Amino acid sequence: MGALAIKNVTKRFGDTHILKGIDINIDSGQFLILVGPSGCGKSTLMNIIAGLEAPTSGEVQIGDRVVNDVAPKDRDIAMVFQSYALYPTMNVRQNIAFGMETRGVPRKEQDETIARVAKMLQIDHLLDRKPGQLSGGQRQRVAMGRALARNPTLFLFDEPLSNLDAKLRVEMRTEIKQLHHRLKTTIVYVTHDQIEAMTLGDRIAVMKDGVIQQFGSPEEIYERPANLFVAGFIGSPSMNFIDCHLAEQDGAVGVSLQSEGGARFVSLPDGQRFAGHLGQKVILGVRPEQIEVAEEDEPALLCKVHLTEPTGPDTMIFTQINGKEVIARVHPRAAGRPGDSMRLKLDLGKVVLFDPQSEARLG
Amino acid sequence: MTQFNGPAQYGFAERWLPRLVLAPSFLLTLVFIYGFIAWNGYLSFTASRLLPNYEWVGLAQYETLFANERAWVAVKNLFIFGSLFIGGGMAMGILLAVFLDQKIRGEGVLRTIYLYPMALSFIVTGTAWKWMLNPGLGLEKLVHDWGFTSFTFDWLVNPDMSIYTVVIAGIWQSSGFVMALFLAGLRGIDDSIIKAAQIDGATLPRIYWRIVLPALRPVFFSTLMILAHIAIKSFDLVMALTGGGPGFSSDVPATFMYASAFTRGQMGVGAASAMMMLATVAAIVVPYLYSELRGSRHG
Numbered sequence: 001m002g003a004l005a006i007k008n009v010t011k012r013f014g015d016t017h018i019l020k021g022i023d024i025n026i027d028s029g030q031f032l033i034l035v036g037p038s039g040c041g042k043s044t045l046m047n048i049i050a051g052l053e054a055p056t057s058g059e060v061q062i063g064d065r066v067v068n069d070v071a072p073k074d075r076d077i078a079m080v081f082q083s084y085a086l087y088p089t090m091n092v093r094q095n096i097a098f099g100m101e102t103r104g105v106p107r108k109e110q111d112e113t114i115a116r117v118a119k120m121l122q123i124d125h126l127l128d129r130k131p132g133q134l135s136g137g138q139r140q141r142v143a144m145g146r147a148l149a150r151n152p153t154l155f156l157f158d159e160p161l162s163n164l165d166a167k168l169r170v171e172m173r174t175e176i177k178q179l180h181h182r183l184k185t186t187i188v189y190v191t192h193d194q195i196e197a198m199t200l201g202d203r204i205a206v207m208k209d210g211v212i213q214q215f216g217s218p219e220e221i222y223e224r225p226a227n228l229f230v231a232g233f234i235g236s237p238s239m240n241f242i243d244c245h246l247a248e249q250d251g252a253v254g255v256s257l258q259s260e261g262g263a264r265f266v267s268l269p270d271g272q273r274f275a276g277h278l279g280q281k282v283i284l285g286v287r288p289e290q291i292e293v294a295e296e297d298e299p300a301l302l303c304k305v306h307l308t309e310p311t312g313p314d315t316m317i318f319t320q321i322n323g324k325e326v327i328a329r330v331h332p333r334a335a336g337r338p339g340d341s342m343r344l345k346l347d348l349g350k351v352v353l354f355d356p357q358s359e360a361r362l363g
Numbered sequence: 364m365t366q367f368n369g370p371a372q373y374g375f376a377e378r379w380l381p382r383l384v385l386a387p388s389f390l391l392t393l394v395f396i397y398g399f400i401a402w403n404g405y406l407s408f409t410a411s412r413l414l415p416n417y418e419w420v421g422l423a424q425y426e427t428l429f430a431n432e433r434a435w436v437a438v439k440n441l442f443i444f445g446s447l448f449i450g451g452g453m454a455m456g457i458l459l460a461v462f463l464d465q466k467i468r469g470e471g472v473l474r475t476i477y478l479y480p481m482a483l484s485f486i487v488t489g490t491a492w493k494w495m496l497n498p499g500l501g502l503e504k505l506v507h508d509w510g511f512t513s514f515t516f517d518w519l520v521n522p523d524m525s526i527y528t529v530v531i532a533g534i535w536q537s538s539g540f541v542m543a544l545f546l547a548g549l550r551g552i553d554d555s556i557i558k559a560a561q562i563d564g565a566t567l568p569r570i571y572w573r574i575v576l577p578a579l580r581p582v583f584f585s586t587l588m589i590l591a592h593i594a595i596k597s598f599d600l601v602m603a604l605t606g607g608g609p610g611f612s613s614d615v616p617a618t619f620m621y622a623s624a625f626t627r628g629q630m631g632v633g634a635a636s637a638m639m640m641l642a643t644v645a646a647i648v649v650p651y652l653y654s655e656l657r658g659s660r661h662g
Contacts, residue, residue: 047558050558050562051562052558052561072561073561073562073563073564073565078562079559081559083553083555085553085556085558085559086556087556087560087573087574087578088556088578089574089577089578089580090574098565098573099563102563102565103564146559146563
């Protein structure tokens, strides 16, 4: 069953086009991530789904109902905000109850619901406190409790973890995922953090300049990014982009890579799919973990280490290929020291090629 | 080891310079505010009439004051004026602020227009309203000239209603200021709180009544304090608008005090009434300051 369908939604303020024809379709129970840099329109899209802003054109459908003309309160949604948006003069219990009170839910049912969500989120002991007396993480829980009390068909999360410190953010991320597993309610989640997007989402819509750059599962987005922007935005450290010429040598299609140790031609597996671009400039996209340390007997690129960044489990090696700075993620024990030369190879099965003009992925 | 002597070298200047700089204003305040309060307090226990004299009469001047019908009219007027001025000014100001907060066009211009009366002195406000409310010159004459000759609006010259004209002028002057205070408060409220309440299903009046205005409690109290002391001290507005008249029907304590001390040759009664005003202001301000200071120490 479709839970949320957004059909050709646009939003304009005067001459500024915030959203330029957004199409999204997700099934019930899915976790949709809207991710992109600031100003990409993701929060506007969220507000349009919530009904807090009206689209200039297009249609929003929640469940099987077109909700363009339905007030936010009648859309059967609940929203969690980045700033938590707790009502400052009410205590936690009143905050959670306010929506039910407005909808005229009987007192007894209100109390039961409050008890249920408070237990679920472990905020029972905070019910009589005011928001000002709570820590950031506790406020976030209360905000989620307020949303849960609604028991909606659609949850909207607007950058809910951005105001938390790093450790708490990771904890709450896990909790939100567990909550989703338990409740199986459809969630739309806005974030600018690509790690949140990858870890939480069933479906990810990567947005930029009011356009969805790619819409797909986390694996698709990570392994087969639609264009340079998506490739560079998702993944940390970013994908390496190496300028090359696509050439043919001994019947194999490949590119020539130049490192400090000299130039070497590497052929791409299944290279014939790029045959149409032979002789053209292309951008080779390689994720840091797709650059590996070569075995003794394997052909390799001899690269000079410029800088290392140990992160604990991995060490980032900064080197140069084709005049571009390239980062390789290697095991700390295999990592050289700055100034050393290392024998590196690319995992050619996973690299991707982009057209430098259109910035779209080739093949 | 000279380099470690720094603090000791500068110690004298550092300790005395701030005191030296503050001393003149401190002295002036001490003499001309607290000194004169004390002198006035002393005068209120003397038999001073046209000029100060120092013949001690104990509480006699206070007895005269409390027996004086005119003083009680002034107190009653203060209650009428104070409560209506504070209540009305606050209600108008909040209403204007809420309307202006709806992201309307031309907000900057409207805000300036509403705030402008605050830039006028009470004398100007009083004089302007005196003309407007004068039956022979202003509103009543205008409506008469339109042909509605049965219309009367004679509050300014009606002893029962004259104090209410002061209320009208006072609200007109202060509501823009209240609006500015509340608008600043409203701007400090996180937008997403209002969005959250909308999704929770609350109507706009309910959002303001249950969530936004309660969150503005501190602004509410500051405004109350400011308006309350304006009300108690109000002198120039009454002088310009009604001069305390007709008769003494719109007297307030400040005009009563002025009349006693400087025009009717009863300086002792004037001093006693000034002390009563001081006590009233103190009764409002001291608990407020106490709670404010205690609050800041805790948080």
